[in-house]
Amino acid sequence: MDVKHVVRQLVPLLGGKDNIHSAIHCSTRLRVVLIDDSLLDLNAIDEIKGVKASFRKSGQVQVAFSTSVINEVYDEFINFTQINEVANKESASQESEKNLGYFKRIANTLSKIFIPLIPAIIASGLLMGLLSLIKNYGWLDTKHPIYTLLEIFSSAAFIILPVLIGFNAARIFKGNPYIGATLGGILVHPSFANVWGGLGDYQTLDIYGFQIAMIGYQGTVFPILLTVWFMSYIERFFKRFIPEAVEVIFVPFLTLIISGFVSVLLIGPAGRMLGDGIAFSLTSLIDQTGWIAGLLFGALYSVVAMTGIQNSFHAIEAGLLSNPDIGVNYLLPIWSMANVAQGGACLAVWFRSRNDKIRKIAIPATFSAMIGSVEAAVFGVNLRFVKPFIAGMIGGGAGGAWVVFNHVYATGVGLTGLPGLAIIQASSLINQFIGLAISFGLAFFISLAFKYDKESE
Numbered sequence: 001m002d003v004k005h006v007v008r009q010l011v012p013l014l015g016g017k018d019n020i021h022s023a024i025h026c027s028t029r030l031r032v033v034l035i036d037d038s039l040l041d042l043n044a045i046d047e048i049k050g051v052k053a054s055f056r057k058s059g060q061v062q063v064a065f066s067t068s069v070i071n072e073v074y075d076e077f078i079n080f081t082q083i084n085e086v087a088n089k090e091s092a093s094q095e096s097e098k099n100l101g102y103f104k105r106i107a108n109t110l111s112k113i114f115i116p117l118i119p120a121i122i123a124s125g126l127l128m129g130l131l132s133l134i135k136n137y138g139w140l141d142t143k144h145p146i147y148t149l150l151e152i153f154s155s156a157a158f159i160i161l162p163v164l165i166g167f168n169a170a171r172i173f174k175g176n177p178y179i180g181a182t183l184g185g186i187l188v189h190p191s192f193a194n195v196w197g198g199l200g201d202y203q204t205l206d207i208y209g210f211q212i213a214m215i216g217y218q219g220t221v222f223p224i225l226l227t228v229w230f231m232s233y234i235e236r237f238f239k240r241f242i243p244e245a246v247e248v249i250f251v252p253f254l255t256l257i258i259s260g261f262v263s264v265l266l267i268g269p270a271g272r273m274l275g276d277g278i279a280f281s282l283t284s285l286i287d288q289t290g291w292i293a294g295l296l297f298g299a300l301y302s303v304v305a306m307t308g309i310q311n312s313f314h315a316i317e318a319g320l321l322s323n324p325d326i327g328v329n330y331l332l333p334i335w336s337m338a339n340v341a342q343g344g345a346c347l348a349v350w351f352r353s354r355n356d357k358i359r360k361i362a363i364p365a366t367f368s369a370m371i372g373s374v375e376a377a378v379f380g381v382n383l384r385f386v387k388p389f390i391a392g393m394i395g396g397g398a399g400g401a402w403v404v405f406n407h408v409y410a411t412g413v414g415l416t417g418l419p420g421l422a423i424i425q426a427s428s429l430i431n432q433f434i435g436l437a438i439s440f441g442l443a444f445f446i447s448l449a450f451k452y453d454k455e456s457e
Helices: 003-013 042-046 070-081 085-098 102-137 145-159 161-172 177-187 222-241 244-289 291-307 309-322 332-352 356-370 375-385 387-405 419-423 426-448
Strands: 020-025 029-034 053-057 060-064 204-207 210-213
Touching (some): 003 070, 053 375, 060 375, 102 419, 102 426, 145 161, 161 177, 161 222, 177 222, 177 244, 210 244, 222 244, 222 309, 244 291, 291 332, 291 375, 291 387, 332 387, 356 375, 375 387, 387 426, 419 426
Antiparallel strands (some): 020 029, 029 060, 053 060
C-alpha cells in the first residue's frame, strides 16, 4: 500500500487541507473532524484502494484501514495536512463534541466515563461467573475460606464503584479527580449502612429539620455522577475568586465541604431515585412484555449502535448489577444477539457479492462482529446494501426474544458476542449459545437470499 498516494487521494475528498480541523486515530480508524461536512465525499473515499470503510460517527468522519498501516497513514496525514500534532488530540475531541446534538453529548460523556472502568467491572463479572459455577456444581462449600475471599474480590469493584466513577467523572468534567474520588468515598463511607451486603439497621440524622437516612451508595451510579458534575462547577467558581497564592488550600476545602453536604442532603437521594426508577422501568417492561421486549431491543440495538451512544448503556447495566434487588445484567445478552446477527448478515454478502473489495472486508468484519465490534460489518458492508443490515436486525430481534424468554443473564458489562460467554451465568450458557446460533443463522440465511452487486449499493 502506497501510504502517501492514499493520503493525497483522501485529503481532497475531505474538502481539502483547509477543511480539516483536526485528526486522531485508534487501532483501525483515522478520525477526522471537518469544518464543513458538506464538502465530504464518502462514496469516493470508499473507492480508495486500502480503505476498508468510511462513515460519520460521533461528530467525526472515520476512515477504516487495516491495523498494520493505520499508524503510517496517520503520520503521513499529519505531515501532509500540517496539523499541529501537539494540540491536535485535545482539539479533535473538543471539536467533535461540538458537532454532536445535546443528547449525543450526554451519551458521549457517559461513555468516556465508563469505558475506562470496564476492565475492573469485567474482572468482577468473571469472578461472579466463577462463583456461580462453584456454587452450582458444588466445587466448594460457600463457607470455605477460598469461596469467601473470591466473593470479596468479585464484589469489591461494585462496592467502591462511586469512588472509581468519581475519579474518572471529575477528569471528564474538568474537575480535580482526587476530590471526585473523595466524594465517592464519602458516599460509601463505613458510617453509612452497606446496601450491598443487606441493609440491616441504620441511623437517621436530624440536621435542622432534614432527616438524613444513613444509608450508603455502594454500587450506585447516578448519585456520584450528579455530585461530581455539581462539584466541577463549584470548584471552577471558587477558582475565579480565590487568590492563586491560597487556592491550593481553600478551593479543595470549600469544594469538598459544600459538595459533600449537597450530595448527602439532596443529590444522593435524588440520584438513587433516578437509578432505581430506570432499573424499575426496564425490569417492569421486560417482566410485563417478556420476549417482545427482547425482540424490540435486539432488533433496534444495531440502529442505536450506528449513532455511537450504545456505550452510554454501561451506566445503566452497572446500575442493574449493583442493585441488590436485581444483581444481574439482562441487557448484555440481548446486545450480543444484535452484534452477532450483523456478523451473520455480513458473511452472507461474502458468499453472494462478486466485488473483490467487499469480499476482502466481509470476512474480517464478520469475525470482528462475532467478538463484539460491529462497525466494520455495519458501515463497511451491511449498510452499503441495506438489505443485509435489515437481515441483521431480524436475526438480532429473534435472538433477543430467545434470551429474554429463557431468562439469560450476564454478571458483568462490556463483553458481547463470543467473548461475552465468559460473563454469562453458568445456568444460562446453553440458552446463550442457542440464541447466538439463532441470531447468526437467521441473519445469514435471510441475507443470503439477496444478490449484491455494484448497482445494489
